[in-house]
Amino acid sequence: xxxxxxxxxxxxxxxxxxxxxxxxxxxxxxxxxxxxxxxxxxxxxxxxxxxxxxxxxxxxxxxxxxxxxxxxxxxxxxxxxxxxxxxxxxxxxxxxxxxxxxx
Amino acid sequence: xxxxxxxxxxxxxxxxxxxxxxxxxxxxxxxxxxxxxxxxxxxxxxxxxxxxxxxxxxxxxxxxxxxxxxxxxxxxxxxxxxxxxxxxxxxxxxxxxxxxxxxxxxxxxxxxxxxxxxxxxxxxxxxxxxxxxxxxxxxxxxxxxxxxxxxxxxxxxxxxxxxxxxxxxxxxxxxxxxxxxxxxxxxxxxxxxxxxxxxxxxxxxxxxxxxxxxxxxxxxxxxxxxxxxxx
Numbered sequence: 052x053x054x055x056x057x058x059x060x061x062x063x064x065x066x067x068x069x070x071x072x073x074x075x076x077x078x079x080x081x082x083x084x085x086x087x088x089x090x091x092x093x094x095x096x097x098x099x100x101x102x103x104x105x106x107x108x109x110x111x112x113x114x115x116x117x118x119x120x121x122x123x124x125x126x127x128x129x130x131x132x133x134x135x136x137x138x139x140x141x142x143x144x145x146x147x148x149x150x151x152x153x154x
Numbered sequence: 155x156x157x158x159x160x161x162x163x164x165x166x167x168x169x170x171x172x173x174x175x176x177x178x179x180x181x182x183x184x185x186x187x188x189x190x191x192x193x194x195x196x197x198x199x200x201x202x203x204x205x206x207x208x209x210x211x212x213x214x215x216x217x218x219x220x221x222x223x224x225x226x227x228x229x230x231x232x233x234x235x236x237x238x239x240x241x242x243x244x245x246x247x248x249x250x251x252x253x254x255x256x257x258x259x260x261x262x263x264x265x266x267x268x269x270x271x272x273x274x275x276x277x278x279x280x281x282x283x284x285x286x287x288x289x290x291x292x293x294x295x296x297x298x299x300x301x302x303x304x305x306x307x308x309x310x311x312x313x314x315x316x317x318x319x320x321x322x323x324x325x326x327x328x329x330x331x332x333x334x335x336x337x338x339x340x341x342x343x344x345x346x347x348x349x350x351x352x353x354x355x356x357x358x359x360x361x362x363x364x365x366x367x368x369x370x371x372x373x374x375x376x377x378x379x380x381x382x383x384x385x
Contacts, residue, residue: 096365105321118311147310
């Protein structure tokens with residue numbers, strides 16, 4: 052099935068996208084309300100939470116150019132040393148811009 | 155106050171939004187339609203992906219599949235907030251989830267690891283990010299040409315660097331490090347060999363499985379304590 056991109060069609064497509072996204076925003080919490088939070092589930096949730104971040108970042112680093120790699124490396128080192136997210140992000144962006152300018 | 159805490163990252167959201175606005179009008183959406191999409195969908199990566207599929211007509215099932223796959227990480231993000239959200243009324247709970255994005259979730263989830271319940275950052279941070287997304291989209295739609303090459307400034311790496319700093323700011327016990335190793339490996343394998351856009355969920359579940367079978371000593375005590383203070 053396909054929808055033509057007339058003005059009405061576009062409205063429909065946007066509505067579909069909004070609905071699907073809403074299902075993802077609500078779905079996790081909705082499903083969890085049927086689960087009893089045992090220590091094991093709690094442990095699963097906590098480990099999964101930071102794993103989401105790693106699962107986003109690793110392919111980003113592998114697929115990225117030298118600039119992307121430099122950005123993540125610089126952010127990581129800065130974060131471990133000074134423990135300030137904003138400083139770490141800024142250093143990361145400067146690293147990306149610098150590497151891309153000079154490479 | 156959480157509104158102002160996410161303000162710095164919002165500047166980057168504006169830039170990302172501007173890039174989307176520009177891409178949207180180039181794909182054939184009117185300014186109003188682009189803005190409507192940003193307002194109601196409010197999920198950048200999936201909006202960009204939808205533009206890739208735009209033509210004189212758009213196939214519905216592939217669109218649903220792509221949007222769902224990219225945004226399926228929300229399922230896990232929402233689930234991870236459940237221990238906090240179960241203590242608020244359903245109206246407030248699902249209202250907050252409307253504003254769930256990577257950045258405000260990452261802050262809230264990280265603070266939860268250190269025992270703080272912070273749902274205000276979902277609300278305040280989500281609002282400022284949403285407004286920034288709309289401002290950015292508007293700028294991009296009308297003045298998109300101004301932002302010639304965001305990549306040269308490293309702006310494409312904002313979210314990656316932000317999320318990475320959040321991960322490193324959390325607990326780093328041996329259990330967590332093993333979970334990250336597994337999550338990273340699984341994500342990479344899924345990214346290489348599975349259909350596109352599944353790697354985040356696969357990686358996160360693989361990392362979560364470590365937590366499922368390897369409990370932190372004393373986990374039972376904290377859980378009971380937290381269940382107690384909710385009532």
